[in-house]
Amino acid sequence: TQLLEQSPQFLSIQEGENLTVYCNSSSVFSSLQWYRQEPGEGPVLLVTVVTGGEVKKLKRLTFQFGDARKDSSLHITAAQPGDTGLYLCAGGSNYKLTFGKGTLLTVNP
Amino acid sequence: DTAVSQTPKYLVTQMGNDKSIKCEQNLGHDTMYWYKQDSKKFLKIMFSYNNKELIINETVPNRFSPKSPDKAHLNLHINSLELGDSAVYFCASSQGSRSGNTIYFGEGSWLTVV
DSSP, rough: OOOOOOSSSSSEETTOEEEEEEEEEESSSSSSSEEEOOOTOOOOOEEEOTTTTTTTEEEEEEEEEOOTEEEEEESSSSGGGGGOEEEEEEEETTTEEEEEEOOOEEEEE | OSSSSESEEEEEEETTTEEEEEEEEOOSSSEEEEEEEOOOOOEEEEEETTTTTTEEEOOOTEEEEEEEEETTEEEEOOOOOOGGOEEEEEEEEEESOOOOOEEOOOOOOOEEEO
């Protein structure tokens, strides 16, 4: 089973601060995904990274896939209260997407 | 128009009862899933189906029986409910099963067993 370790598990910051969330594994993934889950909702895909070293930007969110395709990071610039949620990284084989345990981010106004 | 819809959203039931959760997707996808999210927010695959056929059963007790009458529906029936079954159950779908495909989740069904 491919395991994904996320850190930190919890993060509480003030509006305007920057933050980075990490997703690490000892396994190589053909791709990794990041999802965001808001309270009472299902996870929603933010991005898929497929190439080692790839960097993708989504407004104030920057996603990076490690060169060896074993890890990924999510960096948020100038966090806003609307960024509050559970951030999940995910990867895996056909029919079986494995999720990390998530980072619960709270951005305080 | 909701892409992946599941009912009921909330379910409170006693130990030993049998209950079902229904799921429908209107995205035309051929692959559907059931995931379980525990109290610590850990999301784990339970079942994967492709065109109504079971592909993955991730060591789920046989008290859980999924049924897919057609590729747009994947229902979950649970027999003899136990306290440990309390969780949020998410139905999801994707077009194809390849790693990297987008998975679309429903809003979840919050099951509480008392």
